[in-house]
Amino acid sequence: MTAAPARIAAKKRLGDTLFSGAALAAGTLILVVLAAVAIFLVAQSIPAFLVDPAEIKGSPDSFWSYVGPLVFGTVWAAALALIIAVPIALGISLFISHYAPRRLAQGLGYTIDLLAAVPSVVYGLWGAGVLAPAIQPFYAWLVDNAGWFPLFTPPVSGTGRTILTVAIVLAVMILPIITALCREVFLQTPKLHEEAALALGATRWEMIRMAVLPFGRPGIISAVMLGLGRALGETMAVAMVLSPAVIISFVLTSSQNPTTIPANIALNYPEAHGIGVNVLIATGLILFVITFAVNSVARWAVSLRKEFSGAN
Amino acid sequence: MSKRIEVRDLDVYYGTFRAVEGVTLTIEPRTVTAFIGPSGCGKSTFIRTLNRMHEVIPGARVDGEVLIDGNNLYGPGVDPVLVRRQVGMVFQRPNPFPTMSIRENVLAGVRLNNTRMPKQEADELVEKSLMGANLWNEVKDRLDKPGSGLSGGQQQRLCIARTIAVSPEVILMDEPCSALDPISTLAIEDLIEELKTEYTIVIVTHNMQQASRVSDKTAFFNIEGTGKPGKLIEYDDTTTIFSNPSVKATEDYVSGKFG
Ligand SMILES: Nc1ncnc2c1ncn2[C@@H]1O[C@H](COP(=O)(O)OP(=O)(O)OP(=O)(O)O)[C@@H](O)[C@H]1O
Ligand SMILES: [Mg+2]
Numbered sequence: 001m002t003a004a005p006a007r008i009a010a011k012k013r014l015g016d017t018l019f020s021g022a023a024l025a026a027g028t029l030i031l032v033v034l035a036a037v038a039i040f041l042v043a044q045s046i047p048a049f050l051v052d053p054a055e056i057k058g059s060p061d062s063f064w065s066y067v068g069p070l071v072f073g074t075v076w077a078a079a080l081a082l083i084i085a086v087p088i089a090l091g092i093s094l095f096i097s098h099y100a101p102r103r104l105a106q107g108l109g110y111t112i113d114l115l116a117a118v119p120s121v122v123y124g125l126w127g128a129g130v131l132a133p134a135i136q137p138f139y140a141w142l143v144d145n146a147g148w149f150p151l152f153t154p155p156v157s158g159t160g161r162t163i164l165t166v167a168i169v170l171a172v173m174i175l176p177i178i179t180a181l182c183r184e185v186f187l188q189t190p191k192l193h194e195e196a197a198l199a200l201g202a203t204r205w206e207m208i209r210m211a212v213l214p215f216g217r218p219g220i221i222s223a224v225m226l227g228l229g230r231a232l233g234e235t236m237a238v239a240m241v242l243s244p245a246v247i248i249s250f251v252l253t254s255s256q257n258p259t260t261i262p263a264n265i266a267l268n269y270p271e272a273h274g275i276g277v278n279v280l281i282a283t284g285l286i287l288f289v290i291t292f293a294v295n296s297v298a299r300w301a302v303s304l305r306k307e308f309s310g311a312n
Numbered sequence: 313m314s315k316r317i318e319v320r321d322l323d324v325y326y327g328t329f330r331a332v333e334g335v336t337l338t339i340e341p342r343t344v345t346a347f348i349g350p351s352g353c354g355k356s357t358f359i360r361t362l363n364r365m366h367e368v369i370p371g372a373r374v375d376g377e378v379l380i381d382g383n384n385l386y387g388p389g390v391d392p393v394l395v396r397r398q399v400g401m402v403f404q405r406p407n408p409f410p411t412m413s414i415r416e417n418v419l420a421g422v423r424l425n426n427t428r429m430p431k432q433e434a435d436e437l438v439e440k441s442l443m444g445a446n447l448w449n450e451v452k453d454r455l456d457k458p459g460s461g462l463s464g465g466q467q468q469r470l471c472i473a474r475t476i477a478v479s480p481e482v483i484l485m486d487e488p489c490s491a492l493d494p495i496s497t498l499a500i501e502d503l504i505e506e507l508k509t510e511y512t513i514v515i516v517t518h519n520m521q522q523a524s525r526v527s528d529k530t531a532f533f534n535i536e537g538t539g540k541p542g543k544l545i546e547y548d549d550t551t552t553i554f555s556n557p558s559v560k561a562t563e564d565y566v567s568g569k570f571g
Contacts, residue, residue, distance in 0.1 A: 199400065201393050201394065201396040308458045
């Protein structure tokens with residue numbers, strides 16, 4: 001046993017070769033597309049970082065004080081949308097997967113899938129035309145009665161077109177995708193583990209906490225990330241609802257609202273020229289970086305308890 | 313801490329399909345009772361009625377009485393959750409919670425009743441339960457590792473530890489050794505022998521030697537044909553069932569002439 005035994009080469013079959021080639025090509029393609037987008041963004045953005053800030057729209061002190069409120073608005077609106085949407089999405093998907101009678105569950109499932117297909121312009125119209133006027137009296141009431149709370153500092157917006165309205169519209173938009181994915185994840189919980197919990201004397205809710213949610217954790221995180229991606233990148237709905245201001249403010253009910261990067265691009269792109277275009281593209285690059293960072297954190301969170309994932 | 317189980321004229325259904333018909337038997341405390349019979353005769357179905365796990369399946373229901381120390385499990389107002397805390401169950405395939413460590417697995421059932429258990433008390437319970445399941449020496453250095461990282465036999469003993477940690481009155485086991493090697497099987501059989509001093513145990517098995525080794529009494533179930541309900545054919549001391557059964561079908565089955 002001195003010489004290492006020669007490795008026996010696996011017999012190459014046509015199907016295997018084709019499939020591995022196709023998979024490799026698909027994997028490479030996505031990387032190439034991503035790289036192309038990144039290169040475009042970086043190359044087009046460089047002039048914006050070097051330009052005299054006086055030439056940027058609104059004459060800010062620097063590029064960063066131009067993009068700062070936009071970054072804040074983007075992250076704040078998306079975060080609010082997640083805070084609203086995630087608990088509801090989890091509730092609906094658990095209801096569909098574990099509580100509702102079969103018939104009802106199926107009907108609800110279809111409805112949710114349908115909602116996911118509604119174009120965002122429709123949500124924007126609804127937000128600006130229906131939700132904002134309808135919810136304005138509630139904002140007024142909030143500001144009157146809870147104005148001492150920093151999120152509801154007066155004065156109140158007269159139109160109801162505030163960042164909170166945007167967040168609600170975004171929440172409605174991302175609800176279907178999070179719900180649909182979570183429902184699939186929850187339905188995948190092995191019967192074996194559910195029965196193990198029940199046999200220990202768990203109630204339905206305890207069974208869900210013991211077996212369903214922990215098992216679904218990586219899937220829930222992925223679903224939330226997809227929803228967040230959609231909220232961060234949403235253009236039309238935000239642009240239609242908000243009348244933007246250059247401001248960093250947490251207040252939810254005022255008429256002075258920060259806008260988001262995509263909405264800002266959509267609003268300003270038609271009349272932008274020269275360096276203005278580069279500045280807008282640079283804000284796009286920043287959004288790209290934010291999305292990338294958020295996804296990395298999510299990946300890391302999923303991998304944190306990998307050995308406990310049940311994949312083995 | 314162990315109780316008598318009396319089953320009276322029990323019919324078990326899946327929707328409209330009657331899977332088991334007319335079972336009447338009494339299981340004494342601190343005994344091991346084995347259920348044997350050909351595949352599909354309703355052993356799993358029947359054993360799951362003893363802790364109300366049967367009704368977890370949509371459309372499944374039961375007709376008749378199961379009394380544990382005189383209290384009907386299926387009486388009005390009986391909470392199945394409380395029944396399952398008294399009557400523990402070990403499944404055919406080992407099913408520790410993959411998202412929990414070994415320690416958390418053992419404590420899973422206990423935490424349901426008592427979330428604020430002091431750490432020291434919890435440690436003692438983990439050690440006692442794992443000792444009770446003959447697993448302590450193998451896992452004591454890796455209690456914080458995932459339960460799914462153990463071998464199949466170890467996982468099954470972990471499930472037994474999890475079951476006895478809540479101190480049930482009765483332990484039901486549905487083919488607990490069918491996925492295990494002979495050594496792990498022997499380990500579990502020894503364990504059953506020890507557990508019998510404290511618990512009433514019911515075990516389903518396809519292994520005749522196992523039934524004769526571990527059980528005091530044996531119930532033979534049979535089925536006339538597909539689509540027909542399973543029935544309890546004979547229920548007697550294990551020695552009688554294996555040496556001198558009174559029904560021809562039992563004799564044929566235990567001697568391997570059919571099924
Ligand atoms: N979930 C279910 N829905 C409908 N019918 C079922 C279900 N589970 C079992 N049955 C039927 O009930 C009958 C008894 O099945 P059961 O699993 O109790 O048999 P068993 O004696 O445990 O068999 P085995 O020895 O193979 O485990 C079978 O006819 C089976 O098809
Ligand atoms: Mg079975």
